[in-house]
Amino acid sequence: MVSGTVLLLLTVLSVCGKAAAERKLVYVTVLFRHGDRSPVKAYPTDPYQENDWPQGFGQLSQEGMRQHFDLGQFLRNRYKGFLNESYDRHEISVRSTDYDRTLMSAEANLAGLYPPSGRQVFNPNLPWQPIPVHTVPQSEERLLSFPLGDCPRYKQLMNETEHTEEFLNVTKTYKDIIDLVRNKTGLNKTNVESVWSVYDTLFCESRHNMSAPDWVTPELMEKLRILKDFGFRVMFGVYKQQDKSRLQGGMLLGEIVKNLSTMADAESKKQLKFMMLSAHDTTVAALQASLNVFNGRQPPYASCQIFELYKDDNGSASVSMFYRNNSKADAYQLQLPGCALDCPLEDFVKITKLSISDDRDKECQLPSEGRDKEVIISLAVSGCLLIFLIALLLGVICWQKEPVSSRGYHHVINREVGEES
Template identity: 80%
Template sequence: MVSTAGLLLVALASVCGRVAAERQLVYATVLFRHGDRSPVKAFPTDPYKEDAWPQGFGQLSQEGMRQHYELGQFLRTRYKNFLNESYHRHEVLVRSTDYDRTLMSAEANLAGLYPPKGRQMFRPGLKWQPIPVHTVPQSEERLLSFPLGDCPRYKQLMNETEHTAEFLNVTTAYQDLIELVINKTGLKKASVETVWSVYDTLFCESRHNMSAPDWVTPDVMDQLRFLKDFGFQVIFGVYKQQEKSRLQGGLLLGEIVKNLTKMAVPDPKQQLKLMMLSAHDTTVAALQASLNVFNGKQPPYASCHIIELYREENGATSVSMFFRNDSSVNPYPLQLPGCALDCPLEDFVRITKPSIADDRDKECQLSSQERDRKVILILALSVCLLVVLIAIILGVICRHKESSSNRGYHHVINQEES
């Protein structure tokens, strides 16, 4: 006789097999931050200048290369039954910002995802093959680099954010720390929004076994870490988060939603399966803020936000999201607020729509009232400067006349004396 436990196992296996057969992965987008790097810059009193780093400032380290090679291997395992084992140019599209560290991260990642075999090995013993990574000049980047600085309304929102109670309270609470940083680093000024750069430099140096200055205690690093994370929250949230998203991360979210909608329609000619995006911590934070799933902390090196599109047996489609911010554990699922973990595509589109601008350029413009106020202010300043300039010119003319008159008088006297 078959035991009850055995019957349960058979039934469970049958159900699991049926579920697996019913839900099929059809498309995935992975957005990741570059790997470990050198600091972007050093503060004036920092003993470690650019020549202390093998490739200079802002460059991917050997550790960063290893991190992305490992992430590529993870993606190979995750998608082993989805992607071809060997590289197929129609299956994957890779896009990166135009920075050395993001381009190199993408390349290291692809080395782990598509180790060549057989005919794809162009040199015996070399487990690597060239795979294209696409980019655009930094000046033209509008998809993967945030915050974009071409939006007057966003600048206005940031100014308003700096006057919120939360921002002012944090500024007051950490004023002593900010003054300490200014005194010890040789910086002329620092603020809640800019002090992150000091933390970043110290953090990079500590990861590469460089000694910290005496004033950098564990407590100071903890406080700097808090301000660094708060800086991310300020950029994309704290105040009017959804409107900020429409002007920043919503650009990327809109492109992702457009692709999901397109891929949901069965098309035998469609071969693209994976969109790979190599970018920055601010890119990951901007996207997650626009999805309202940002945890308020800086995304770590090689962290990866995964968005997968599934098709059910009845033809319906759903979206699942995951975040991999620790290579020692499996990615944890992200739930879009207001939807299930496996979110029906139509609900995903509906819920994310308020974070996506229909005409971002139009929304970036200031209202007519704000523009009028700005014009009046500019005119008033111009008039004041003009008045000051005229006063200076008149003063110079008067002094010149007076000087000329005095010189003429003395000249006559000299003539008479002569």
């Protein structure tokens, strides 16, 4: 009996091991946030202004460079045996938003991912090699920078979000904090959505050992952190999350799904194995919200969202998602709602389609605009018909009131002479 049980167990383990061996990694997309940086801006009463930072506002710090070099090494170890040991331009493509901090993060990351060896060493004293990072001007970026401000419908959704019970409750709960920040910072206007920028500035200063003003206490920072995270949720969720996703993060999701489908196609001749995207915390949050896996917290520096495409021997494809939000920990797996952890590609495409617009520009138009045009046209046509009917009615009335003599030729008998005239 015992030997039979052992035999059965060994058989199961053998089958599982074989099944696992049959599943082969064929393509990876990674999206990450840039590394540690200086504040994007200072508030009016801030004792630290732009000239207090080595490279000014919004620039990658040396700590940020180290974070991405480490992430590059993590990716090298994770995909050892999948990616070539040396850089091969055919198997990797890198794109970044057109900001110094994201471009430099990508470059630092690639330094960790592809240390030169052999013929790729062009300077024996420099363990680095140049690898291309592609970008487009900020004004043309529609794939990696969210929220995009070119969408009237999204602005309407944000306005409606501010009238939801949850938003009003948070505003009321933290009114004293919001008022305090306005009074202490010299800002003319502060609200739930904008106050997080003050937190960001204070957070950056604290990470770089700059003394905080007396009014900045640990309790205040914790409340500002809560408001900051809520601000991220407001941008991409809280109210009509899927509608927002179709107008924002769904654009990036659509591109990722398209690439996954292309790479899974047995007829595909592409050699590309690895797509690297360097962007921002809002980019990661927008994408995760469109997948309905956003945890509601600001993605930290160098956080990394990973998509892995696998194929098995019978040609079936599946997608596994991972998120690394701690530089001292491994990536953990995310589950797409409604699908298995290792989600069949067919199901992945079907589920995510709800968050991807077929015509975003059309969906961005306000719903009332079309109806308003129809109403105006209908009123104009009705008005013309009414005027025509009134004119016709007046014409009939006038015609009936005309004297008989004016209605055309007729004989008149001259009674005195008895002759026709």
